Amino acid sequence: MELLIFAAILIVFVAFILIQGILIVRQSETMVIERWGRYHRTLSPGINLIIPFMDQARPIMMLSYRGSQPFISNEKRIDLREAVLDFPQQPVVTADNVSIGVNGVLYFQIIDPKRAVYETENLVLSVQTLAQTTLRSVLGKMELDEMLSNREKINAELQGIMDEAGDKWGVKVNRVEVKDIDIPSEIQSSMNQQMSAERDRRAAIARAEGEKRSEILKAEGDRDAAIARAQGEQQAAILAAEGQKQAAILHAEGEARAIENITSSLGANAKPQDAVRFLISMNYIETLPNIAKNGERVFLPIESAALVGSVGGIKELLNPSVVAAGTQQN
Structure with missing residues (x-):
């Protein structure tokens, strides 16, 4: 009977030892195991065997928020998934002495559980404190306008500093973002006025550019029109001169043929000057009626009487056919 009791106790003890020695680690989790108080190994996901009482899981201190x-x-089980740390708002004084409130969000992941356990007492608190001090340091070197317009630059600089510092703790900082910037009301009012003035300035510049472009286009149109008019007038003058030239040539050719005809009709003793005087006299006689129309009295120069008198002498030398030919040519 005593032997059965002892056997039962031994079986229960062995079962208890086996149960205590089997650890199931879920995916994306791990555990740091110490043997007799010293680091032994890091468990991987799945079934793991340990020696009870000799092997113990080393807990990690974690900071979390319940509400605010x-x-x-x-925690004995270390979560290897990416964690989000939303640290509270803190005051920051910018390079241009503006007091603002800034809060941010940080995404980090434990990549070395051993260092995360042994290199810092409270991993999350250390990361949060480092993020806050780094944020104040980086933003304190910038002016407010630069801070508001260069958030991506700020996030990249914060991530670089945090990732380098977190490497000692076995932490990978994936990204850091400035979430909210609380600006004092008087500064916000001044910024609104500045933005309004900037919009008005841009609108004035746009209007001025439009008016300038309109004037340029108008001037170019006037210039092209003036060039076109000048070219048209030049072409018209050229054509008119060409017409006058052709008319003068034709008139001169007609006069030359008339002189030749009259000279040939007078015979071998005729002179070209007599034919020219005859044509001038005929033109003068034809013009007299038009001169008389311009007034009641007509004054003729002395030379005209002699010219008319010479016409009779020339006519006697010419036969009627020659006179008719000279008249038709004129």
Whole structure:
């Protein structure tokens, strides 16, 4: 009977030892195991065997928030997934002495559980404190306008600093973002006025550019029109001159043929000057009626009487056919 009791106790003890020695680690989790208080190994996901009482899981201190209240807990299972840390708002004085409130969000992931356990007492608190001090340091070197317009630059600089510092703790900082910037009301009012003035300035510049472009186009149109008019007038003058030239040539050719005809009709003793005087006299006689129309009295120069008198002498030398030919040519 005593032997059965002892056997039962031994079986229960062995079962208890086996149960205590089997650890199931879920995916994306791990555990740091110490043997007799010293680091032994890091468990991988799945079934793991340990020696009870000799091997113990080393807990990690984690800071979390329940609402707005911080809560510190000791966790034996280390979560390897990306975690989000939304640290509260803190005051920052910019390079141009503007007091603002800034809060941000940080995304980090534990990549070395051993260093995360042994290199810092409270991993999340250390990361949060480093993020806050780094944020104040980076933003304190910038002016407010630069801070508001260069958030991507700020995020990249914060991530670089945090990733380098977190490497010692076995933490990978994936990204850091400035979430909210609380600006004092008087500064916000001044910024609104500045933005309004800037919009008015841009609108004035746009109007001026439009008017300038309109004037340029108008001037170019006037210039092209003036060039076109000048070219048209030049072409018209050229054509008119060409017409006058052709008319003068034809008139001169007609006069030359008339002189030749009259000279040939007078015979071998005729002179070309007599034919020219005859044609001038005939033109003068034809013009007299038009001169008389311009007034009641007509004054003729002395030379005209002699010219008319010479016409009779020339006519006697010419036969009627020659006179008719000279008249038709004129």
